[in-house]
Amino acid sequence: MIFDRLLGRFSKDVGIDLGTANTLVYVKDRGIIINEPSVVAINQKTGQIIAVGNEAKKMIGKTPTHIVAVKPLSDGVISDFEVTEKMLKYFIDKVHEGGFSLFARPRVVIGIPLDITEVEKKAVEDAAYSAGARKVYLVEEPMAAAIGCRLPIQEAIGNMIVDIGGGTSEIAVISLSGVVTWKSIKIAGEEMNKNIIQYARSKFNLLLGEKVAEEIKIKIGSATEQQQVLEAQMRGRDLVTGLPREIIVNDEQIRDALSKSIRIIIDNIKATLEITPPELVADIFERGITISGGGALLKGLDKAISRATQIPVYIADDPLTTVVRGTGYLLDNLELLKTICCPPTSEESS
Numbered sequence: 001m002i003f004d005r006l007l008g009r010f011s012k013d014v015g016i017d018l019g020t021a022n023t024l025v026y027v028k029d030r031g032i033i034i035n036e037p038s039v040v041a042i043n044q045k046t047g048q049i050i051a052v053g054n055e056a057k058k059m060i061g062k063t064p065t066h067i068v069a070v071k072p073l074s075d076g077v078i079s080d081f082e083v084t085e086k087m088l089k090y091f092i093d094k095v096h097e098g099g100f101s102l103f104a105r106p107r108v109v110i111g112i113p114l115d116i117t118e119v120e121k122k123a124v125e126d127a128a129y130s131a132g133a134r135k136v137y138l139v140e141e142p143m144a145a146a147i148g149c150r151l152p153i154q155e156a157i158g159n160m161i162v163d164i165g166g167g168t169s170e171i172a173v174i175s176l177s178g179v180v181t182w183k184s185i186k187i188a189g190e191e192m193n194k195n196i197i198q199y200a201r202s203k204f205n206l207l208l209g210e211k212v213a214e215e216i217k218i219k220i221g222s223a224t225e226q227q228q229v230l231e232a233q234m235r236g237r238d239l240v241t242g243l244p245r246e247i248i249v250n251d252e253q254i255r256d257a258l259s260k261s262i263r264i265i266i267d268n269i270k271a272t273l274e275i276t277p278p279e280l281v282a283d284i285f286e287r288g289i290t291i292s293g294g295g296a297l298l299k300g301l302d303k304a305i306s307r308a309t310q311i312p313v314y315i316a317d318d319p320l321t322t323v324v325r326g327t328g329y330l331l332d333n334l335e336l337l338k339t340i341c342c343p344p345t346s347e348e349s350s
């Protein structure tokens with residue numbers, strides 16, 4: 001349609017990775033414009049949004065009673081629709097400096113988890129439409145991640161991608177532009193933070209904040225033995241005295257704390273391989289497994305997966321941006337986008 005092409009010329013199509021931990025927005029011809037935590041700070045008295053993204057994340061655990069810092073997504077899906085919608089609108093408005101004009105409503109490609117219900121799918125779609133999208137395309141996140149890694153997903157080749165995010169770890173084998181076998185588990189970065197909080201509580205009677213736990217994980221967390229001892233300060237409140245206390249922990253202790261989650265992720269990778277047709281397993285054996293998402297940065301995780309599966313493991317370049325870069329690639333390849341996107345759950349809004 002000529003009209004459609006005309007609209008297309010004025011609009012800046014966007015790709016969105018609406019993650020549990022981070023939201024990224026890719027704008028056609030411009031690249032990644034937004035990369036911020038999926039957090040919104042709200043004044044509960046007035047309902048007003050006080051901060052979004054980086055500013056809001058700084059407030060977690062530090063707000064007075066009338067302000068709450070909310071993560072509107074959990075386990076990879078929208079748990080608070082209204083806040084998600086506001087967050088999306090805030091980010092998209094930021095991209096489009098003052099929102100969409102009537103002639104500049106964009107196409108929006110959004111990554112969604114494999115393990116999502118129709119209702120949850122519709123919620124994502126609705127949030128994007130009400131944030132001003134002209135047309136919404138939903139793409140399975142592992143598919144977007146694999147495309148972001150430039151894996152040959154269109155060929156008759158087994159591609160295995162493991163995306164370890166904040167809320168979910170998604171394991172998928174892709175061939176001929178489709179997901180053949182997959183598993184999605186709710187054990188990922190945030191669960192690892194909880195493992196550390198739990199460890200501090202049971203070993204040291206120390207109550208840790210979520211942000212402190214995450215910092216320790218990123219600094220010294222690992223899945224395999226390290227070349228040298230790594231140490232970090234663990235600051236929290238002593239549950240016995242009620243006073244602040246600091247303990248030095250090392251990589252071995254944190255590895256111990258994380259081991260259960262790591263084991264579950266690895267077991268699920270193995271279980272996915274077990275249900276994958278042998279021809280594809282042979283391809284994966286030869287070509288390796290690609291890991292992406294923030295969790296792929298955990299020290300030694302590649303090695304641990306490789307040891308357990310006897311398959312080479314590669315960490316994606318810039319693993320935190322693979323999904324959004326995949327959506328960006330799809331904006332430039334609309335034919336491929338139309339082949340792989342999920343069928344819409346609702347009528348388009350225009």
Ligand SMILES: Nc1ncnc2c1ncn2[C@@H]1O[C@H](COP(=O)(O)OP(=O)(O)OP(=O)(O)O)[C@@H](O)[C@H]1O
Pocket residue numbers: 017018019020021022023075076077164165166167168169188189190214217218221292293294295296297298299319320
């Ligand atoms: N260097 C690191 N080592 C270990 N974990 C890390 C590192 N850097 C980031 N992470 C973790 O990665 C997670 C965020 O990853 P990512 O942005 O891929 O998740 P997401 O896409 O928002 O979540 P999901 O895909 O589950 O919806 C966080 O839990 C963060 O703590």
Ligand SMILES: [Mg+2]
Pocket residue numbers: 017019020141163165166293323
């Ligand atoms: Mg993700």
